[in-house]
Every structure is written in C-alpha cells, then in structure tokens.
Amino acid sequence: MTAVLPDRPERHALTPSAAGIRATTGQRAGRHPGATTPAAREQILSARHVPELLVICAIAFGTQWATSTINHYGALAALVAILVSCRVPRLLPPDLLAAATGVWAAVTLFRAADLDAAIRMAYLYGAACAMFIAVRHVVRTRAALFAVGYAFLAGCVGTTVKLITNPIPNSMQARDSVMDFSIRYGVEGVNYNYTAYSLAAGVVLAAVLLLLGPSTKIEWICIAATAAVLFWGVLLTGTRGALVAVLAGAGYLLLSTVAARLARTFAVVAVPITLIAVPLGLYRLLSSEVLWLDGAFAGRATGDLSGRLYIWPYALSSWAESPLLGIGPGMLTATGRLGLGAHNLLLSVGNDLGLIGVVLYGGMLTFALAGPLRHASPVSSRVAGLFLVSQAPIWLTGHWEISPVCFVALALVSVAPVAVRPPAAAGTGRRTPPRHAEQLGY
Numbered sequence: 001m002t003a004v005l006p007d008r009p010e011r012h013a014l015t016p017s018a019a020g021i022r023a024t025t026g027q028r029a030g031r032h033p034g035a036t037t038p039a040a041r042e043q044i045l046s047a048r049h050v051p052e053l054l055v056i057c058a059i060a061f062g063t064q065w066a067t068s069t070i071n072h073y074g075a076l077a078a079l080v081a082i083l084v085s086c087r088v089p090r091l092l093p094p095d096l097l098a099a100a101t102g103v104w105a106a107v108t109l110f111r112a113a114d115l116d117a118a119i120r121m122a123y124l125y126g127a128a129c130a131m132f133i134a135v136r137h138v139v140r141t142r143a144a145l146f147a148v149g150y151a152f153l154a155g156c157v158g159t160t161v162k163l164i165t166n167p168i169p170n171s172m173q174a175r176d177s178v179m180d181f182s183i184r185y186g187v188e189g190v191n192y193n194y195t196a197y198s199l200a201a202g203v204v205l206a207a208v209l210l211l212l213g214p215s216t217k218i219e220w221i222c223i224a225a226t227a228a229v230l231f232w233g234v235l236l237t238g239t240r241g242a243l244v245a246v247l248a249g250a251g252y253l254l255l256s257t258v259a260a261r262l263a264r265t266f267a268v269v270a271v272p273i274t275l276i277a278v279p280l281g282l283y284r285l286l287s288s289e290v291l292w293l294d295g296a297f298a299g300r301a302t303g304d305l306s307g308r309l310y311i312w313p314y315a316l317s318s319w320a321e322s323p324l325l326g327i328g329p330g331m332l333t334a335t336g337r338l339g340l341g342a343h344n345l346l347l348s349v350g351n352d353l354g355l356i357g358v359v360l361y362g363g364m365l366t367f368a369l370a371g372p373l374r375h376a377s378p379v380s381s382r383v384a385g386l387f388l389v390s391q392a393p394i395w396l397t398g399h400w401e402i403s404p405v406c407f408v409a410l411a412l413v414s415v416a417p418v419a420v421r422p423p424a425a426a427g428t429g430r431r432t433p434p435r436h437a438e439q440l441g442y
Contacts, residue, residue, distance in 0.1 A: 052138045053144055056081050060152040074128070081134045082133075101353075102128075108354065114330075114334040117330045135411035135412065145212075145412060160230055169184065170184045184236075192237055194403070197394050204246070206230065267389050271389055275346060279342075283309065312342065319347060323355050343398060365410070375420065380420050384416070394406075
C-alpha cells in the first residue's frame with residue numbers, strides 16, 4: 001500500500017503570494033530589495049560618511065573664501081577628515097606620490113639658507129598634498145563629488161561677490177572698458193594673480209560638473225550661471241594667465257567636440273612638452289610669438305612678460321647649482337638676488353625640491369590624471385584633458401605649485417570616473433561598472 005504524501009513545494013521555489021510576503025518582510029526588516037542597486041548603495045554610503053564629507057566641503061569652500069586659514073589649518077582639516085572616516089586611506093600611486101612629495105619637501109629643509117622661510121614653504125607643500133589625499137579618500141561617490149564641487153563653487157562665488165562689491169584697485173583710475181587690463185581689481189589680503197587663478201579654476205570645475213551631468217536642469221542652469229559670474233571676476237582681476245587659461249579650456253572643449261582623439265593627443269602630448277620645454281629655453285626660440293602674446297592685452301604690454309623673460313633664466317641657473325636636491329623650499333624668493341619666485345611650475349619645484357622633487361610632483365600629476373584619461377567613458381577623458389589644458393598657462397607663468405585650490409580641483413578630477421553614469425547593460429536594466437574601476441580603487 002502506497003502512502004500518498006502531501007505535495008511539498010520545492011525548497012527554493014516561492015509562490016507569488018509567498019514572494020510578496022518575503023519582500024514585505026524584508027522591507028520591514030530594513031532589507032529593501034532596492035538596497036542592492038548601485039544608486040541605493042551610493043545613498044547608503046553617502047549617508048554613512050557625511051561627517052568627513054562635511055570637513056572636505058569646508059576645505060573646498062575655504063580654499064577660495066578663506067585662503068589664509070586653509071594655508072594654516074588645511075593639513076589639520078585633512079587629517080581630521082581621514083580620521084573621522086575610520087578608514088585607512090587607499091595607497092594608490094597618486095596618493096603615494098603626493099605623500100612622498102610632502103615628505104621630500106621636509107627632507108630638503110637641510111638645504112635651506114633661511115630655515116624659517118623654508119619651514120613655512122615645506123609645510124605648504126605638505127598641506128596641499130595632505131588635502132589632495134583627503135579629498136580622494138573621502139570622495140568615492142557621485143553625490144560626494146558634486147557636494148564638494150558645489151562647496152568649491154560657493155567659495156568662488158563668495159570671492160567674486162567681494163571682488164565686485166568691494167574691489168581693491170591697483171590704480172586710482174577706473175577702467176575705460178572691460179578689456180582694459182592696466183586697471184586691476186583684487187580682494188584685500190590676497191594676491192591679484194592668486195585670486196584670478198582661483199576663479200579660473202572655478203570656471204574649469206564648473207565645466208567639469210557640466211560634463212559629468214547634473215541631475216536636474218535647475219542645477220545645470222545654476223552651474224552655467226556660476227561659471228559666467230566667475231569669468232566676469234577673472235576679467236576684473238586683469239590677470240592674463242588666468243584669462244588665457246579659461247580661453248584655452250574653452251578651446252579644448254570645442255576641439256574635443258569635433259575631434260576627440262586630436263584633443264586628447266594634444267592634452268597628453270603637447271601640454272607636457274610645453275610645460276617642460278618653455279622654461280628650459282623654448283621661449284627664446286619663440287620670442288616673436290611671446291612678445292605678440294605679451295602685447296595682445298590692452299594696457300599690459302611689458303616687452304618681457306612682466307619680467308618673466310628675465311626671471312626664468314635666473315631661476316634656471318639657480319636650479320643648476322643643485323640640480324638633484326634643489327636649494328631648499330622657498331629659497332629662490334627668500335635668499336635669491338632678485339627676491340622673486342620663478343613664476344613657473346617646473347622652475348619653482350626644481351629650485352625648491354630639486355630633480356627628485358620634480359619627479360615625485362610630476363608623477364603625482366601624471367597618475368592623478370591617468371586614471372580618468374584611461375577610463376572607458378569619453379566624458380571622463382574630456383574632464384581630465386580640460387583640466388590639464390586649462391591649467392597649463394597658469395603652471396607656465398604663475399605660482400600655483402602649492403595652491404590648495406589646484407590640489408583640491410586636481411583631486412576631484414582624478415576621481416571623476418565615480419560620477420560617470422555608465423550605460424545600462426542591454427536587456428537587464430542594470431548599469432555596467434566602469435572599466436578600470438578596480439585599478440582606480442573606486
């Protein structure tokens with residue numbers, strides 16, 4: 001006699017009603033099915049790391065709004081952000097090279113003839129590198145990148161408002177026209193050029209956020225309007241390098257729209273060659289072009305790029321006295337015969353930190369931009385190319401080597417792939433992970 005056993009459902013099978021009960025139970029227990037989606041995971045991650053994100057946002061805002069404060073306490077704030085996160089920083093090439101640059105700046109103090117001035121300069125190198133590492137450590141999601149980017153732009157807007165409402169002119173006269181660069185306006189207590197470079201970096205970062213794609217049209221309009229206001233601020237400062245930087249960035253964006261490969265090649269080949277060759281003597285071969293550029297701005301023609309054609313040879317000869325180790329941080333200004341800095345990235349870092357420092361510093365820049373340049377998304381590559389091309393005029397003619405503004409912007413660009421929205425996988429509705437994500441540590 002055969003016993004008839006009641007039908008038992010398969011262990012892993014669920015009827016529609018059972019599936020609904022299981023889903024409802026999961027929701028009540030806090031295990032929402034959507035919690036496994038990338039968007040939900042990003043929201044959870046962002047909420048969990050709000051404290052350190054707020055510190056980084058304060059740094060980004062302060063680099064523009066309170067430059068002196070960030071110069072003094074930026075390193076401490078960066079350390080606080082890392083400690084609050086309760087996570088060990090990622091030891092990726094850009095971070096390791098940044099840390100090595102900061103350490104080497106401290107090592108080169110023994111070369112300094114004026115120890116007090118050298119200590120301050122070495123600290124600024126270390127602080128800028130610490131902020132770079134902290135931003136990359138905290139910004140790991142699209143939401144975090146945009147939050148820090150908005151804080152950065154808010155500081156830029158605040159600076160521009162001060163520039164417009166309470167300008168400090170370099171002359172008792174007023175401008176006859178917007179393009180009269182002989183009359184310059186600045187912010188009290190901040191160098192004219194530094195203000196201009198900072199606002200130019202704000203314009204570039206606004207373009208970066210637009211390329212990455214804001215979530216709403218309102219955000220898009222606000223970012224575009226912010227870029228326009230900051231560009232007005234750049235014009236008011238009358239700093240030619242900052243204006244050329246913005247125009248170079250705009251030109252790159254146009255070129256990358258119609259010839260993406262050519263634009264990328266220009267960014268990764270022509271720009272590095274220019275940054276190295278010009279301070280080492282190429283400007284002598286391009287004397288007519290340099291003089292034309294010098295006279296292209298109303299009221300600012302000097303015949304020598306505001307003295308740079310005299311400073312660069314002197315800075316190069318000073319570096320040649322100690323090519324490997326340099327003469328010590330800040331010593332070209334503190335003890336040099338001219339009492340001026342090199343006004344060029346390569347010559348400044350070369351004199352301060354020597355060839356070893358140049359390799360470390362240049363390696364940090366290279367690896368920071370290599371990630372987004374190698375990313376599968378063309379948007380990520382455009383973002384890195386835009387930053388490199390737009391910063392080149394400032395690196396060529398200004399003091400930007402220890403700027404927290406530059407290091408924070410560079411850090412955001414280096415993690416731009418986290419904000420790229422990958423295409424949905426065909427037939428699944430899921431988004432495919434970005435290529436090179438593991439190598440970048442995202």
